[in-house]
Amino acid sequence: MVRRTWRLGVAGLGTVGAGLLDFLAGNPDFAPAGDRAEIAGVSARSRSRPRPVDISHLRWFDDPVAMATSDDVDVLVELIGGSDGTAKAAVEAALRAKKPVVTANKALIAEHGRELAAIAEASEVPLLFEAAVMGGTPAVKMLREAMVGDEVSAVAGILNGTCNFILSEMDATGRPFAEVLAEAQRRGYAEADPTMDVGGFDAGHKATILAALAFGCAPCFEAAEIEGVQAVDQLDIRLARELGYRIKLVAAALREADGISVRVYPALARLDHPLAQTSGALNALFIQGKRIGRIFIQGPGAGAGPTAAAVAADISDVMTGQHRPVFQKPAGELKPFTRIDASRHASRAYIRLLVRDQPGVIAAVSETLAECGVSIDSFLQKPVEDAGGVPIVLTTHLAPESVLRDAMDRMARLDAVVAEPRMLRIAPI
Amino acid sequence: MVRRTWRLGVAGLGTVGAGLLDFLAGNPDFAPAGDRAEIAGVSARSRSRPRPVDISHLRWFDDPVAMATSDDVDVLVELIGGSDGTAKAAVEAALRAKKPVVTANKALIAEHGRELAAIAEASEVPLLFEAAVMGGTPAVKMLREAMVGDEVSAVAGILNGTCNFILSEMDATGRPFAEVLAEAQRRGYAEADPTMDVGGFDAGHKATILAALAFGCAPCFEAAEIEGVQAVDQLDIRLARELGYRIKLVAAALREADGISVRVYPALARLDHPLAQTSGALNALFIQGKRIGRIFIQGPGAGAGPTAAAVAADISDVMTGQHRPVFQKPAGELKPFTRIDASRHASRAYIRLLVRDQPGVIAAVSETLAECGVSIDSFLQKPVEDAGGVPIVLTTHLAPESVLRDAMDRMARLDAVVAEPRMLRIAPI
Numbered sequence: 001m002v003r004r005t006w007r008l009g010v011a012g013l014g015t016v017g018a019g020l021l022d023f024l025a026g027n028p029d030f031a032p033a034g035d036r037a038e039i040a041g042v043s044a045r046s047r048s049r050p051r052p053v054d055i056s057h058l059r060w061f062d063d064p065v066a067m068a069t070s071d072d073v074d075v076l077v078e079l080i081g082g083s084d085g086t087a088k089a090a091v092e093a094a095l096r097a098k099k100p101v102v103t104a105n106k107a108l109i110a111e112h113g114r115e116l117a118a119i120a121e122a123s124e125v126p127l128l129f130e131a132a133v134m135g136g137t138p139a140v141k142m143l144r145e146a147m148v149g150d151e152v153s154a155v156a157g158i159l160n161g162t163c164n165f166i167l168s169e170m171d172a173t174g175r176p177f178a179e180v181l182a183e184a185q186r187r188g189y190a191e192a193d194p195t196m197d198v199g200g201f202d203a204g205h206k207a208t209i210l211a212a213l214a215f216g217c218a219p220c221f222e223a224a225e226i227e228g229v230q231a232v233d234q235l236d237i238r239l240a241r242e243l244g245y246r247i248k249l250v251a252a253a254l255r256e257a258d259g260i261s262v263r264v265y266p267a268l269a270r271l272d273h274p275l276a277q278t279s280g281a282l283n284a285l286f287i288q289g290k291r292i293g294r295i296f297i298q299g300p301g302a303g304a305g306p307t308a309a310a311v312a313a314d315i316s317d318v319m320t321g322q323h324r325p326v327f328q329k330p331a332g333e334l335k336p337f338t339r340i341d342a343s344r345h346a347s348r349a350y351i352r353l354l355v356r357d358q359p360g361v362i363a364a365v366s367e368t369l370a371e372c373g374v375s376i377d378s379f380l381q382k383p384v385e386d387a388g389g390v391p392i393v394l395t396t397h398l399a400p401e402s403v404l405r406d407a408m409d410r411m412a413r414l415d416a417v418v419a420e421p422r423m424l425r426i427a428p429i
Numbered sequence: 430m431v432r433r434t435w436r437l438g439v440a441g442l443g444t445v446g447a448g449l450l451d452f453l454a455g456n457p458d459f460a461p462a463g464d465r466a467e468i469a470g471v472s473a474r475s476r477s478r479p480r481p482v483d484i485s486h487l488r489w490f491d492d493p494v495a496m497a498t499s500d501d502v503d504v505l506v507e508l509i510g511g512s513d514g515t516a517k518a519a520v521e522a523a524l525r526a527k528k529p530v531v532t533a534n535k536a537l538i539a540e541h542g543r544e545l546a547a548i549a550e551a552s553e554v555p556l557l558f559e560a561a562v563m564g565g566t567p568a569v570k571m572l573r574e575a576m577v578g579d580e581v582s583a584v585a586g587i588l589n590g591t592c593n594f595i596l597s598e599m600d601a602t603g604r605p606f607a608e609v610l611a612e613a614q615r616r617g618y619a620e621a622d623p624t625m626d627v628g629g630f631d632a633g634h635k636a637t638i639l640a641a642l643a644f645g646c647a648p649c650f651e652a653a654e655i656e657g658v659q660a661v662d663q664l665d666i667r668l669a670r671e672l673g674y675r676i677k678l679v680a681a682a683l684r685e686a687d688g689i690s691v692r693v694y695p696a697l698a699r700l701d702h703p704l705a706q707t708s709g710a711l712n713a714l715f716i717q718g719k720r721i722g723r724i725f726i727q728g729p730g731a732g733a734g735p736t737a738a739a740v741a742a743d744i745s746d747v748m749t750g751q752h753r754p755v756f757q758k759p760a761g762e763l764k765p766f767t768r769i770d771a772s773r774h775a776s777r778a779y780i781r782l783l784v785r786d787q788p789g790v791i792a793a794v795s796e797t798l799a800e801c802g803v804s805i806d807s808f809l810q811k812p813v814e815d816a817g818g819v820p821i822v823l824t825t826h827l828a829p830e831s832v833l834r835d836a837m838d839r840m841a842r843l844d845a846v847v848a849e850p851r852m853l854r855i856a857p858i
Contacts, residue, residue, distance in 0.1 A: 023578060023720070032577035033753040130575070136721035138575035146559070146567035148461035149452060149741025274703070274727075291452070292565035292735045295728035298703075305720035312578025322751035324462040 003031075006319055007040030007072060011064035011090050012079030013051060016104050016131065017044070019308030020077065021053040030312065035319040040074075043067045068094035075100045075318055077311060083107035095119040095127065102314040104131035104307060110205035113212060113219035114334060117326035127326050128314035133206045134159065134283045136306025137299030138313070142287065143213035144328055150289035152214040156252035156429040157285030158278050159206040161301040162190045162197035163229045163249040167237075167266075168279045171246060176234050189281065200228035200264040203251040207262050211253035211337075214287070215260055216329040220337035224262040232266050235384065236352055236422060239393045240268050243378055245350070246276040250427050259340035268350050268395075269427040274298065286429045294429075343402040348377065348426040351396065351404075353411060354389030354419040361416040365392060368414065372407040374399045389418040395426065432460075435748055436469030436501060440493035440519050441508030442480060445533050445560065446473070448737030449506065450482040459741065464748040469503075472496045497523035504529045504747055506740060512536035524548040524556065531743040533560035533736060539634035542641060542648035543763060546755035556755050557743035562635045563588065563712040565735025566728030567742070571716065572642035573757055579718035581643040585681035585858040586714030587707050588635040590730040591619045591626035592658045592678040596666075596695075597708045600675060605663050618710065629657035629693040632680040636691050640682035640766075643716070644689055645758040649766035653691040661695050664813065665781055665851060668822045669697050672807055674779070675705040679856050688769035697779050697824075698856040703727065715858045723858075772831040777806065777855040780825065780833075782840060783818030783848040790845040794821060797843065801836040803828045818847040824855065 010017055021039065024030060030037060043061040061067035068076045068090045076094035078101060080087040087108055094101050096119060103109070109116070109129050120127035130140045143152065158164050162184060169180045181198065184190035196202045204224040212219035229249050237247050245268035253262045269276040274296055278284040283301030288294050300306040327334055355361045362381065369376060375397040384391050396404070404423060411421050439446055450468065453459060459466060472490040490496035497505045497519045505523035507530060509516040516534055523530050525548060532538070538545070538558050549556035559569045572581065587593050591613060598609045610627065613619035625631045633653040641648040658678050666676050674697035682691045698705040703725055707713040712730030717723050729735040756763060784790045791810065798805060804826040813820050825833070833852060840850050 030578075032757060033751075034759065136579075136718075137724055138571055141570065141575055142567055145746065146570050146742050147738075148745045149459075149738035150565075272701075272706070274706075277701070277703075289565075289738070290734075291738045293729045295566055295726070297724070297726045299724035300722045306722060309578035309718070309720045310575075313575050316577045316753075317574065317751075320751035320753045322462075322746075322749035324745075324749045328461060330463065 003034060003036070005036045005038055007074045008037055008077050008315065009041045009067040009070065009073035009075070010039060010077045010079065011043045011067060012081065013042060013044040013055065014079065015304045016307045016311065017079040018051055018053045019304030020311050021055070023308050023312055025053065032316045033320045037315050037319065040072050041067050041070065064090040065093045068099065069097045073099065075102065075315065077315070078103040078105055081105055081107070083111040088112060091116060092119060095123050095125060098123040098125055100125045100318040102128045102311055102318060104129065104311060106132040106202065106205040106209060110208040110219050110221040113209065113327065114331055117331035120326055121331050124323065126318055126322070128317055130314045131307045131310035133209055134285065134299065135301045135303060136309050137283060137297060137301065138310070139210065139285050139297060140213060142297065143210060147214070147287065147289055147292070148328065150291045152287060152289050154252065154254045154288040154429060155210045155214050155285060156250060156427070158248055158275055158283055159251045159301065160197055160203040160249060161281035161283060162194070163203070164278065165189050165281050166198065166229060167232065167247055167249065170234060171237050174234060177230065177232060198228050198230055200226040200249065203249060203264045204262070207251035207253050207264060211260055211262050212327045214253060215255045216327065216335060217260055217337045218334045223337055223339040224264065225342055227265040229266055233422070235387055235391065236424065239352060239380065239382065239391060240350060242380055242382065243393065243395060244271055245269060246271055247424065248275050248427065250275065252428055256340060259338035261340050261342045261345065263342055265425060267425045267427045273427065275427055288429065343405065344400055346398040346400050347404065347428065348398055349396045349404050350424045350426060351394050351408070352422045353392045353417050354387060355392055355416045356418055357390045358416055362392070364414050364416060365411060368410045369407055372403055372410065374403060374407050432463060432465070434465045434467055436503045437466055437506050437744065438470045438472070438496040438499065438502035438504070439468060439506045439508065440472045440496060441510065442471060442473040442484065443508065444733045445736045445740065446508040447480055447482045448733030449740050450484070452737050452741055454482065461745045462749045466744050466748065469501050470496050470499065493519040494522045497528065498526045502528065504531065504744065506744070507532040507534055510534055510536070512540040517541060520545060521548060524552050524554060527552040527554055529554045529747040530556045531740055531747060532558050533740060534558070535561040535631065535634040535638060539637040539648050539650040542638065542756065543760055546760035549755055550760050553752065555747055555751070557746055559743045560736045560739035562638055563714065563728065564730045564732060565738050566712055566726060566730065567739070568639065568714050568726060569642060571726065572639060576643070576716065576718055576721070577757065579720045581716060581718050583681065583683045583717040583858060584639045584643050584714060585679060585856070587677055587704055587712055588680045588730065589626055589632040589678060590710035590712060591623070592632070593707065594618050594710050595627065595658060596661065596676055596678065599663060600666050603663060606659065606661060627657050627659055629655040629678065632678060632693045636680035636682050636693060640689055640691050641756045643682060644684045645756065645764060646689055646766045647763045652766055652768040653693065654771055656694040658695055662851070664816055664820065665853065668781060668809065668811070668820060669779060671809055671811065672822065672824060673700050674698060675700055676853065677704050677856065679704065681857055685769055688767035690769050690771045690774065692771055694854060696854045696856045702856065704856055717858065772834065773829055775827040775829050776833065776857065777827055778825045778833050779853045779855060780823050780837070781851045782821045782846050783816060784821055784845045785847055786819045787845055791821070793843050793845060794840060797839045798836055801832055801839065803832060803836050
């Protein structure tokens with residue numbers, strides 16, 4: 001085995017960057033594939049900002065693009081973040097200079113993955129991003145490398161630890177969304193501007209990447225249908241639990257004959273379902289393959305330790321000298337992303353109505369559903385204080401989502417229904 | 430990307446070999462890493478035996494060793510099985526001839542892994558065995574490649590589908606071991622001679638391989654402590670369930686400062702524990718890492734489709750041209766396997782006694798445990814017909830296994846105890 005030293009340029013010294021420096025400082029003989037890796041340079045917005053690791057002995061670059069193209073750097077480790085700007089410029093510059101790139105940047109890969117893959121493949125260097133999805137849990141490697149002898153039809157799971165923490169806390173404590181979000185921000189689990197996480201966009205980036213790896217299509221973030229957790233009501237969390245479910249933010253990518261759907265939405269999982277049992281900052285993923293069947297993987301989705309370990313594993317993969325396409329197929333052979341109309345998917349649904357306490361309400365609701373051809377699986381009417389009406393909740397058998405929407409519209413128009421009905425899907429896997 | 434064709438020699442045409450041929454026939458453009466793979470030759474015990482795939486158009490070799498060294502073969506795919514004999518001869522011959530080897534042979538790797546790794550590394554060719562552990566579920570890849578940025582302290586899970594099927598059936602139907610085993614044999618889930626599976630040896634081979642990958646030690650099957658499922662009693666399955674547990678065959682490898690233990694034994698998992706929810710022929714594994722924390726993976730552990738998909742993924746890995754050690758460290762740097770005395774491990778235990786229905790029994794049992802320093806977690810006395818005594822079952826808090834054994838010996842000598850007490854561990858993870 002050739003023993004050479006790969007000189008890393010690390011751009012971005014936040015949580016993950018500091019975690020990587022800490023790991024390499026603590027493991028100076030890190031050489032899992034025979035070769036060694038050492039830090040040849042670092043770059044970040046501020047050189048003097050207090051950090052948990054000492055960078056005074058490392059070569060400093062003001063400009064990450066200059067570092068990416070420096071003769072003293074063999075591999076760019078991009079931990080800046082953001083889909084455009086400096087991160088993209090540095091990654092492009094490194095790839096064009098025929099330097100392998102390791103990144104944790106989900107937005108960059110989800111929004112510019114095909115274009116970057118084409119540059120990487122033209123330069124015959126790897127572009128790796130294990131840390132972009134599920135932190136320390138190797139979902140990217142599983143889909144890119146372990147599933148090549150299969151055809152994946154679906155991936156679905158919990159990909160955002162912040163939302164999962166918030167939903168778990170709402171479930172455990174009965175507190176409303178805004179209060180739990182504020183606590184998550186105080187504890188550092190949510191950003192000051194939490195939109196990327198709670199709006200579902202972070203999970204959407206990750207699901208977009210997984211879809212490209214699973215289905216051999218170009219990543220296409222614009223095609224993702226995204227709903228966050230902001231509208232998840234404590235009332236629904238409690239009523240869903242009465243019916244035996246827990247509410248989770250599910251990210252799902254499905255392949256059908258004529259296209260792909262990528263969606264993020266709050267959904268119900270039965271209490272004994274592995275997704276319902278994925279609590280706090282954990283992430284989880286189901287992979288459904290034609291030959292292999294169903295694989296489930298669960299683990300930490302974020303944090304300095306796990307994410308830096310994923311970056312280190314990618315650095316090791318670079319050092320093995322392997323050549324394989326960035327997204328399971330060469331960039332030029334990736335199928336265009338053909339989005340299919342998700343409303344034709346069949347789902348099971350949870351529907352919650354607030355009604356006036358008067359005779360004939362249940363009859364009106366059940367007749368409306370019957371007229372639409374929606375069949376009821378379970379039904380619960382339960383007095384709840386301060387709900388602004390009497391809650392009626394029901395779950396349905398499988399029905400096309402367009403049909404469910406039609407039923408929702410009709411029920412909204414019923415006299416006895418006093419507030420906009422709320423529908424949540426039941427987890428598809 | 431270079432486009433070459435890798436010519437495969439497939440030795441062994443049982444379930445997995447036929448599954449691989451079927452896969453490659455159905456996917457003639459299989460080239461996940463850019464290069465292509467084609468079958469250049471096959472070898473098996475009988476050329477004429479009826480098979481689900483047509484081999485008449487393929488070059489036949491009577492001798493797999495001759496095939497392994499043929500100039501027309503680039504990669505040996507060894508699916509013969511068995512730790513010695515032809516399988517070992519063919520793998521060695523291929524590696525010495527500088528040909529990559531892909532194998533599904535857990536016995537071979539568990540018993541001769543270090544020696545074969547040394548030959549592979551001297552020849553600078555890969556020796557891959559994803560299909561040897563957990564079938565289509567990529568446990569080997571996770572440990573060898575994804576965990577290199579971490580220190581793994583423990584792996585534990587369910588690694589034998591036959592035993593898991595038998596225990597699941599015993600649990601679901603209340604039937605005794607022998608009857609369920611006979612059914613498993615009729616349905617093809619167990620071999621005519623079931624010793625390798627029900628005796629725990631298959632799980633022991635797999636745990637030995639995982640320990641080598643996880644801890645960077647030489648695989649050492651002789652050091653594994655193995656107990657199978659033959660002695661699992663329907664009475665214990667029922668009583669464990671009353672206490673909220675299910676009995677599973679657990680394979681566990683733990684690393685401590687001064688050595689390693691590899692063990693296979695029937696153990697109790699709480700009903701809401703992921704191992705308890707791994708039923709039928711599924712396999713599951715927990716990986717505990719210092720930085721990443723805990724990863725859980727679950728999926729199909731056997732079968733033609735999943736296992737052939739794992740072999741195909743290994744073939745793809747060969748075609749990427751990567752170089753990395755067989756067991757996470759080069760064979761010459763693997764630590765010797767230092768077995769630690771497992772009796773000093775602390776476990777929680779389930780203890781079942783059969784006693785005479787007379788006053789003072791519970792006092793005698795609890796005094797004995799107290800004298801030994803074993804603290805009781807839960808306790809159940811329940812009349813069961815035809816049990817040959819009144820069953821008393823209890824679970825303990827953590828205690829060194831040597832202490833638990835001492836307590837078992839003392840309880841066996843109590844007057845009121847009418848049969849050998851039975852102890853099962855509670856799953857360690």
